[in-house]
Amino acid sequence: MTIERQKLDHSLLNIHHLGDKDLRKSAKRISKIDDSIRQLARDMLQTMYNSNGIGLASTQIGIHKQLIVINCEPETSTNTPLILINPKINYYSQESCVMEEGCLSIPGVYLDVTRPEMIQVSFKDEYGKPCQIEASDLLARVIQHEIDHLNGVMFVDRVKNDLDLTTKLQEQGFNRESVKSLK
Template identity: 50%
Template sequence: MANQLQIPKQKLAKPPLTIHTLGDRVLRQGSKQISGINDEVRKLAAQMLQTMYSSDGIGLAAPQVGVNKRLIVVDIDPENAARPPLVLVNPAIKQASGDLEVDQEGCLSVPSVWADVRRPARIVATYRDLNGRPMSLEASGLLARCIQHEIDHLDGIMFVDRVENQIALAPQLVQKGFSVRDVQLRS
């Protein structure tokens, strides 16, 4: 399929992009819509995937690599070379289930920190593919969680902002060298 990037799912000694971490201002800015999908956008998506695989991630948003654009990449099965990753341009959640699930989340921008986050169990996301076609995707489980987590990044929200048990989160952040002051509580 022409929409799919053929990126080897492997770690690179030197990933093409640098991942910004909690405390970097670029992570708190709202991202801009991508007006046209061109080779520059496709190259950025490919570099994001290479960087994500090199960091053992399953999702990455453009703001995490310092790019203020509404672009995310997701691969919840990075060990399976036959399953292509998802690239979502201008993604939005159009529908979310009322039933919520709590599960552990981590983030490449907050390395080695894990905490419980409550999110809708099922979503419907709309986006454009790499050919500019409008798409819709129903997701549940880990895929739904990952898409919601990455779309949050596009709006300047990080998973630590959604952690209800801040008392448990704070020592983890401090131990890993992050400031608790960089957390912006949200419901």
């Protein structure tokens, strides 16, 4: 799917922020992949690009369907974005790594999160074709982050350094009570 990577005066879709109850709801499987799903994916990609993001889950815009869009290199025009419908992680590597994460739903907050280094994920593409990929490094992290959103989990729930978490959230005006720690 190609999408114009241009800055709009405003995002097409409204991204919900930490504290919004919609972010804690689980998404439902998509049973019918049609033009409305493809249009939603296009709108999500444009919103993601407009917000300088590399991933966006439908739950972040208040739509509780299992749909995520990803482009780890949005500035590279030849890089095709990933559209994952009903994604499911089938394998996690034993090796994990720590990397700083941020989120369009928690602007200005960047914190270290530990995640498996490599995953295998199955999904359907925007035409309903079953796909499976092996992902590592940044792509694996972004897929895990976005699938967490589909399950009502946010990256701050996985942060182990409580003092750093509380400080960064307060600096950006977010409420610490909105975090549901998974420690």
